[in-house]
Amino acid sequence: MSSTPTKENQGHRRKILYLIVGLIIISLPFWISRFGLALSTQIFFLTILVMSFTFMARHGGLVSLAQVSFFGISGYTLGILSVKAGIPFPYPYLLAIIAPPITAAIFGLIAIRVSAIPFLMITLAFGEIAYGTARHWSSLTNGDNGINNIPDIILFGVSFIAAKEPIRFYYLVLIVFVICFWLMNKINHSSFGLAFLATKQSSSRLEALGYPVFMIKYFAFIISALFAGISGILGTTFEGTINPDSIWFGTIMFMLIAAILGGVNHPLGPLVGVTVSTILERYIEPLTDHYRIVVGIIFLCTILLARQGIMGFLETRPIIQRVRRWFGFE
Amino acid sequence: MMDRRWKIIFLCIMFVGLLVSLPAGVLAGANDEIRIAVGGPHTGFAAEFGAEEFRGVELALQELGGKIAGRPVKLMKTDTKCDASEAVKKFRDSLLRDKVHAFIGPVCGSSGLSIVEWAKDYPDLPILIAYSAPEDVTMRKRQYNVLRPGWTGTQDNYYLGKYVVQEKGWKKIIMIGQDYSFPWGQTHGFIRGFCASGGKKVYKIYHPPNTEDYSSYLLKIRSMAKDYDAVAMNTAGSDAVALFKQFFEFGLDKQIKLFGFTNAFDSTALPTLGDKAIGMISAMHYVEGLEYAKKGMFSKKVIDSWLRFKKAYMAEYGHVPSCPAEQGYVCLMLYARAVEAVGGDIENKKGELLDALHKADMTDAPRGPFVLDDFGHATQNVYIREVQKHDGQLVNVPIKVYRDVTQFTEYVKMKEAYMRQPSASRDYPPGDCSKLCANGLGPYPDGKCPK
Incomplete structure (x- = not known):
């Protein structure tokens, strides 16, 4: 007997779906290999970085390359305070959380005045400054040598060492990721998020309606820096090292590719993009010396065939739409 | 606009390709295989150093007949890009994904520093630093499992x-x-x-x-x-x-x-x-024109072991070996000797293997004799070299030698x-x-x- 599904029915289906996805993610450490676990940990914290990028790009139409610098600023704050200054555990982390938003608050005063290509250029310039500082101010940052022995996180007497306690570290990253993902969704659907979205479509009209366009963009920039910074803390702790190269071109390219591959306009885009590009990178590289060409071709195909990224492409498939309807998603 | 069917076919091919590539990367070889990851830059300005290092390792393995202590050896080239965090990432990947038994590399300075920190968490894992030269790697930040049959800038x-x-x-x-x-x-x-x-x-x-x-x-x-x-x-x-x-x-x-x-x-x-x-x-500490040195500067044994390496290398690759090539060669030879000293049982005799690595005899190394000091760094000759022309080719020739130089x-x-x-x-x-x-x-x- 086939009948039209009721709202209640769909609600149950959704709950079961969430339960299954949640169980898979939570039980991951118990059935996946050590390599897979390290990979998943990386995927989650890199997703936070890409999320901060797509937040700016999707809502404000602002392509901000400075996100990687915020990633680096928190990493360097953490490294300098804990390794070079020897400040004990919680304080370097707390300062590393607030350092990127503070930097964004200062830098945003200049950067937010422009949009589109000039904004991209000015954030690129900011990245260059951050990179140059990391590289050349060697008395502070150790220059090219980088800061190498980042201390471990110890919360309530439990240590979270990425290498020795990979499962604990995975859960730590997972919890932070879930909080960030939830927060990001809340912000996106809040009146602030909607106003930010409107600035992309017509900032002059929004201005005429009495919205403080500059302040909206400004605060969005600060929020995105906060997220990038959180990702930077997790990344630096995971790698145990921060050096100039990790906050420059390679990471910027990764961020851009992951964002575009996954789809800028879908909330799950960053997660999908980071997952696909990380797995591609890790599994194609051992097979051929020219893995960059392979990644490049896949990237090209995505741009040609699915301009909205993987998520955007899937969304328009009839079968996926049917599945969505079956679950009662909008 | 492309036909929608083509779009789907394209994406399917991509997806299948991805799935096919997944197990291929994970597939480990036979059980008795010794897997060695060779890390170095293969892209960027230092790519030639990474390539030379790998050639040296390959040549050494070829001389050993592809086997160490009767066990087949698989070399895995990994691109650390002269980037310290990339080196950590790639080394971790090789360890967790490919379950390698030993590392040779990295080549760049900052990579060596980040790897020695990383090595703290894996005290049983032998890492032979190939060309990376900051002295801290085997000095202020030394680890027992990190050895350097190479050099320091100092x-x-x-x-x-x-x-x-x-x-x-x-x-x-x-x-x-x-x-x-x-x-x-x-x-x-x-x-x-x-x-x-x-x-x-x-x-x-x-x-x-x-x-x-x-x-x-x-x-x-x-x-x-x-x-x-x-x-x-x-x-x-x-x-x-x-x-x-x-x-x-x-x-x-x-x-x-x-x-x-x-x-x-x-x-x-x-x-x-x-x-x-x-x-x-x-x-x-390396000179490619060792044989042109003034008579009496080196013993016949030193010149012979150098020429044997140089000729074998030139026959294989068609050019004069550079320093990273010799370093890669020596790293694998050193590892092979240590593995033979523990009878090939690298899974159960991890401590003994590290001891054997520290004690391995390298008095016949191509660059000239060397031993490893208490910190695992090479004590060796340092040559003052002069560019000269011999047989129509420019080569560095030693004009003075300082012997038994420690780090x-x-x-x-x-x-x-x-x-x-x-x-x-x-x-x-x-x-x-x-x-x-x-x-x-x-x-x-x-x-x-x-x-």
Whole structure:
């Protein structure tokens, strides 16, 4: 007997779906290999970085390359305070959380005045400054040598060492990721998020309606820096090292590719993009010396065939739409 | 607009390709296989160093017949890109994904520093640092499982500093080098030896890597040429070629002497530099023209083991081996000897394997005999080399040899005091010898000199 599904029915289906996805993610450490676990940990914290990028790009139409610098600023704050200054555990982390938003608050005063290509250029310039500082101010940052022995996180007497306690570290990253993902969704659907979205479509009209366009963009920039910074803390702790190269071109390219591959306009885009590009990178590289060409071709195909990224492409498939309807998603 | 069906087919192919590639990467070989990851840059400005390192490892394995202690060996090339965090990422991948038994590499300085930190968490895992030269790797941050049958920038350049003061009488030097950790370490060693032997001043100029136009730096050197005795080229790769050519185009060769640190007159660069390079002095623990040295400088055994390696390498790859190639070769040989010493049982005798690595006999190494010190670093010859032309080819030839040089150079009796000195950096040690003690070390904060 086939009948039209009721709202209640769909609600149950959704709950079961969430339960299954949640169980898979939570039980991951118990059935996946050590390599897979390290990979998943990386995927989650890199997703936070890409999320901060797509937040700016999707809502404000602002392509901000400075996100990687915020990633680096928190990493360097953490490294300098804990390794070079020897400040004990919680304080370097707390300062590393607030350092990127503070930097964004200062830098945003200049950067937010422009949009589109000039904004991209000015954030690129900011990245260059951050990179140059990391590289050349060697008395502070150790220059090219980088800061190498980042201390471990110890919360309530439990240590979270990425290498020795990979499962604990995975859960730590997972919890932070879930909080960030939830927060990001809340912000996106809040009146602030909607106003930010409107600035992309017509900032002059929004201005005429009495919205403080500059302040909206400004605060969005600060929020995105906060997220990038959180990702930077997790990344630096995971790698145990921060050096100039990790906050420059390679990471910027990764961020851009992951964002575009996954789809800028879908909330799950960053997660999908980071997952696909990380797995591609890790599994194609051992097979051929020219893995960059392979990644490049896949990237090209995505741009040609699915301009909205993987998520955007899937969304328009009839079968996926049917599945969505079956679950009662909008 | 493309037909929708084609879109789907394309994406399906991509997806299937992805799925196919997944297990291929994970598939491990036979159970008795020894897997060794060889890490080095294979992209970027240092790619040639990584390629040479890998060739050396390959040659060594070929000589061993592809087997160590009766077990087949699988080499895995991994691209660490001369980037410290990339090195950690790739090493972790190789360990977790491919379950490798040992590492050879990395090549770049900062990568070595990040790897030795990373190695703390895997105390059983043998890591043979191939070409990475910051002294901290086997000194202030040493790990028992991290060995370096290679070199430190200080070890080689200390004696160059000594040589230019004592034999050439140059007491004021302008140093021009790339701005990253490797040249900093080189300068560090040079200044120590230079100041300890009575030198006066080293003026440091650092330029970003991959600079093409050196005119601004060369103009500066020209304006200073009157007050200085010589220019030291602390640059490597394509930068060195450009700098060398422009130095002559500016006519600076008529105003001031030129010499080089370790990599400036590398064998790979010599054909491009041309005959102008003849007579150029540099120092290294490796020299590709060992057989042309004056009679009596080396024993027959040393020359024979060098020539055997050089001929085998040239037969295989068609060019003169460069230093990273020899380093890769030696790393694998050292590992093979240690594995044989524990009877191939690397899974159960991890501690014994590390001990065997520290004790392995390398008196027949191509570069000249060496042993590993208590910290796992090579104690070896350092050659002062001169570019000469033999059989129509430019080669570096040893003109003086300092034997049994440790990583502590002449501070071997005061290791503790030496290790209390700050690590090499862009600004340390200062180029002005009057700010250092007579023995080349920096004074303590209270002004007293380390003894």
